[in-house]
Amino acid sequence: xxxxxxxxxxxxxxxxxxxxxxxxxxxxxxxxxxxxxxxxxxxxxxxxxxxxxxxxxxxxxxxxxxxxxxxxxxxxxxxxxxxxxxxxxxxxxxxxxxxxxxxxxxxxxxxxxxxxxxxxxxxxxxxxxxxxxxxxxxxxxxxxxxxxxxxxxxxxxxxxxxxxxxxxxxxxxxxxxxxxxxxxxxxxxxxxxxxxxxxxxxxxxxxxxxxxxxxxxxxxxxxxxxxxxxxxxxxxxxxxxxxxxxxxxxxxxxxxxxxxxxxxxxxxxxxxxxxxxxxxxxxxxxxxxxxxxxxxxxxxxxxxxxxxxxxxxxxxxxxxxxxxxxxxxxxxxxxxxxxxxxxxxxxxxxxxxxxxxxxxxxxxxxxxxxxxxxxxxxxxxxxxxxxxxxxxxxxxxxxxxxxxxxxxxxxxxxxxxxxxxxxxxxxxxxxxxxxxxxxxxxxxxxxxxxxxxxxxxxxxxxxxxxxxxxxxxxxxxxxxxxxxxxxxxxxxxxxxxxxxxxxxxxxxxxxxxxxxxxxxxxxxxxx
Numbered sequence: 001x002x003x004x005x006x007x008x009x010x011x012x013x014x015x016x017x018x019x020x021x022x023x024x025x026x027x028x029x030x031x032x033x034x035x036x037x038x039x040x041x042x043x044x045x046x047x048x049x050x051x052x053x054x055x056x057x058x059x060x061x062x063x064x065x066x067x068x069x070x071x072x073x074x075x076x077x078x079x080x081x082x083x084x085x086x087x088x089x090x091x092x093x094x095x096x097x098x099x100x101x102x103x104x105x106x107x108x109x110x111x112x113x114x115x116x117x118x119x120x121x122x123x124x125x126x127x128x129x130x131x132x133x134x135x136x137x138x139x140x141x142x143x144x145x146x147x148x149x150x151x152x153x154x155x156x157x158x159x160x161x162x163x164x165x166x167x168x169x170x171x172x173x174x175x176x177x178x179x180x181x182x183x184x185x186x187x188x189x190x191x192x193x194x195x196x197x198x199x200x201x202x203x204x205x206x207x208x209x210x211x212x213x214x215x216x217x218x219x220x221x222x223x224x225x226x227x228x229x230x231x232x233x234x235x236x237x238x239x240x241x242x243x244x245x246x247x248x249x250x251x252x253x254x255x256x257x258x259x260x261x262x263x264x265x266x267x268x269x270x271x272x273x274x275x276x277x278x279x280x281x282x283x284x285x286x287x288x289x290x291x292x293x294x295x296x297x298x299x300x301x302x303x304x305x306x307x308x309x310x311x312x313x314x315x316x317x318x319x320x321x322x323x324x325x326x327x328x329x330x331x332x333x334x335x336x337x338x339x340x341x342x343x344x345x346x347x348x349x350x351x352x353x354x355x356x357x358x359x360x361x362x363x364x365x366x367x368x369x370x371x372x373x374x375x376x377x378x379x380x381x382x383x384x385x386x387x388x389x390x391x392x393x394x395x396x397x398x399x400x401x402x403x404x405x406x407x408x409x410x411x412x413x414x415x416x417x418x419x420x421x422x423x424x425x426x427x428x429x430x431x432x433x434x435x436x437x438x439x440x441x442x443x444x445x446x447x448x449x450x451x452x453x454x455x456x457x458x459x460x461x462x463x464x465x466x467x468x469x470x471x472x473x474x475x476x477x478x479x480x481x482x483x484x485x486x487x488x489x490x491x492x493x494x495x496x497x498x499x500x501x502x503x504x505x506x507x508x509x510x511x512x513x514x515x516x517x518x519x520x521x522x523x524x525x526x527x
Contacts, residue, residue: 031299033237055140068096074428354410357424379478381443384500390429469513473503
């Protein structure tokens with residue numbers, strides 16, 4: 001008779017807390033998949049921007065094939081995310097390939113057909129015709145000054161590169177997170193790194209509960225049996241417009257271990273004070289609601305893209321120990337994702353070899369600096385620098401020696417320019433210095449100072465001492481009477497780069513190791 005309220009209280013608590021923990025597990029998995037989805041889409045978008053910047057470079061249409069290949073090779077080595085960079089002409093033949101012989105016909109590839117119609121393109125996972133590896137192709141249109149299609153630039157990213165980055169985000173609180181294509185074919189590793197003895201997953205198909213729910217767009221909730229026959233709580237998230245599928249699962253056994261830990265203390269108390277067990281169990285179950293609500297609220301902010309929101313404060317001493325541990329694990333996961341995104345953002349704007357800015361940062365910040373100078377009635381100059389006979393250094397001493405020379409040159413360049421200047425590596429051995437509030441005479445003086453300093457530079461490599469020289473072209477942009485000023489447009493920067501490149505070409509033709517400056521470039525009028 002006296003056991004009736006005890007058993008009723010235990011049964012009520014088991015049902016209430018078990019359901020609450022399953023729901024919290026589902027929320028945790030959903031938040032984890034949302035973070036990973038945003039990471040994948042952000043990362044793929046960054047690679048698409050990288051290729052678009054390269055496709056807009058006017059040298060794609062002016063350099064001879066060998067020089068263009070050298071430029072692509074230098075950019076590929078400076079951009080670790082890309083396995084290869086290729087220029088394809090308007091007929092679909094590869095004309096310059098950073099790593100492989102040219103002449104491959106890709107006119108039947110979807111990325112060529114789509115890009116020729118005027119759209120940027122990011123492929124599904126395809127097989128490379130040159131390496132046989134699984135890759136993602138990112139393509140962007142190349143066009144001439146009249147807007148005519150002149151081919152495309154595409155970069156190939158090995159699928160393993162993305163998966164390695166994604167693997168670093170997996171939460172240790174989740175049993176398994178894996179990536180599949182829209183047909184259910186597995187893209188991520190077949191074996192869970194944390195459980196090597198687990199049955200490998202090859203694909204999901206009709207009949208697999210989570211795959212059926214994803215195809216139907218239904219909410220994934222409750223316990224089901226996965227491909228391995230285990231009872232799990234699972235969640236899913238479509239990526240890139242339902243082209244890829246992220247699935248996360250956590251075994252019911254792990255949830256029940258957490259459940260058992262929460263039950264231990266109240267069951268012991270119920271043995272001693274069974275008449276009070278019902279109210280105690282109810283209060284304990286309700287104590288889960290507030291910390292779970294806080295975690296859910298924070299995960300929704302993260303899911304909305306607000307990665308700067310502070311993680312939930314440490315739970316109070318009255319919260320169960322398991323909930324406190326769950327909160328700590330969740331906050332560590334969020335911090336790991338935040339650090340990963342910050343690192344990616346910084347890496348996307350920095351040349352990994354020299355530590356200088358890269359072409360992307362130059363095209364992001366350059367137009368703003370140019371616009372500000374012209375609005376203030378001040379000139380702005382650009383220096384285009386190219387190391388003389390750098391290919392000979394690579395061919396004679398090897399790429400490691402070339403890397404040492406580039407690193408030493410970038411370090412010297414940083415010492416010579418002003419804090420307000422932007423210096424960036426834009427090609428293999430090509431650098432740009434954008435100097436705001438610098439007229440033609442000041443730009444020429446700066447270029448000459450850099451040239452002399454480079455001539456005195458000695459680069460130690462093994463038992464050898466390497467010397468280099470540099471050719472520099474400068475161009476200056478200033479407001480002329482009646483000339484309009486671009487506001488936030490890239491045409492001012494492109495005009496400076498084109499003029500400085502012409503001056504650099506002149507310096508090369510006149511014997512190298514010299515500075516050539518062009519007349520002031522009028523500000524391009526608005527079209």
